[in-house]
Amino acid sequence: MPKAIRVHEYGGPEAMSYEDVPTAEPGPGQLRIRQTAIGVNFIDVYFRKGAYKAASLPFTLGKEGAGEVAAIGEGVTGFRVGERVAYAGAVGTYAEEVIVEAAGTVHVPDGVSDETAAAMMLKGLTAQYLLRRTYRVQKGDTILFHAAAGGVGLIATQWAKHLGATVIGTVGSQEKAELARAHGCDHVILYRDEDFAARVKEITKGAGVPVVYDGVGKATFPASLDCLRPFGIFASFGASSGPIDAFDIGILAQKGSLFATRPTLFTHIATRELLDANAAELFDVVKSGAVKIPIHSRARLADAAQVHRDLEARKTTGSTVMIP
Incomplete structure (x- = not known):
């Protein structure tokens, strides 16, 4: 029987159990994948703790992975057994085998390894x-990216630099500062x-950043709002230090007619057309060598509990990949 990490009750890393699970067959529109690499993301911690609720208990953690198509469900076209694929919005990828929706799965092109694909799909x-x-970064922009040495940060800062931006990154330690500089950051701020905000104003000579x-x-x-120029965009895409408290929307007026948004990946890959277009852009920039996916x-x-301990202790940088 294939193995998986199961959570029977919400809790700490010890809530994760490595156990046998029955082999599942793909239903209509689904694929069964024999996984070769599994991505790890902070959202997995939120689900394990119960901050985000699973559909039911027990459940298998994980949103991201890569592997080979092992079986194809009814009505699925465009995929063949044995093809290499990857996915970012799956359910239950902390497993040797996983059932995924074909609509949320992409082919992994030659020149991109399974480990790289698993490490980069969600981030x-x-x-x-x-x-x-x-915010569509343009050549000549100066941008601020918090947690620049994190999984998303190390990809985004390289990409922004490639687009011609000046990149300001915040990090929590000197070690992470060096990493951020090596991945596209022109200016690194130790936010602790x-x-x-004062440093951003200094770097931009009082102008502030557009995003x-x-x-x-x-x-x-x-x-963060004090870093923005008038009409700037505050893009909140996660809460590793805890959620932002409710705030008076009038603060956006006071600080310069600002915009605040809380986008999610799943809205951006909700259709096959969006997923294919966005994934193609990601694969292209990685294959070109302009963006390297750091697997640290x-x-x-079987060691998923320790992986989560390190993630929550902020001991990790870049991407972590688990091998079934």
Whole structure:
């Protein structure tokens, strides 16, 4: 029987159990994948804790992975057994085998490894919609990206640099500062030691930036608004430090007719056309070598609990991949 990580009750890393699960058959519109690499994301922690609720208990964690098509459900076209595929919005990828919706699955092109695909689908597609759709970064822009040494950050900062932007990144340690500089950041701010809003104003000579990309949340708000120029966009796409408290929308007026948005990846890949277009743009920029996907940690699926401990302790940088 294939193995999977199951959560029977919401809780800490110890809530994850490595156990046998029955082999499932794909239903209409589905594929069964024999996974070769599994992506790890902070959203997995939210589900394990119960901050985000699973459809029912027990459940298998995981949203992202790559592998080979093992079986094809009724009505599925465009896929063949043995093809390499990847997915970012699946359910239950902490497993040797997973059932995925064909509509949310893409082919992995030659020149991109399974590990790279598993490490970049969710983070890379997040970087893609942030930089190309939420605010379309242009040559000559100066942007602020919080948690620049995180999984999304290390992809987004390289990509923004490739697009011709000046990139300001915030990080939590000197080690992460060096990593951020190596991945496209022109200016790195240690947000625990410095007033990042004051530093951004200094770097931009008082002008501010057109966009702040924020996956941190509570710890960086509302100071992020003070980094923006008039009509700037505050793009909140995560909350690793805790959720942003409810705020008076009038603050956006006071600070310069600002825009605040809370986009999600799943809206941006909700149709086959959107998914294919966004994934093609991501694969192209990775295959070109302009954006390298940093995999800084590899672990066995059986060791998922330790992977989560490291993730929550902010010991990780870049992407973590688990191998079934």
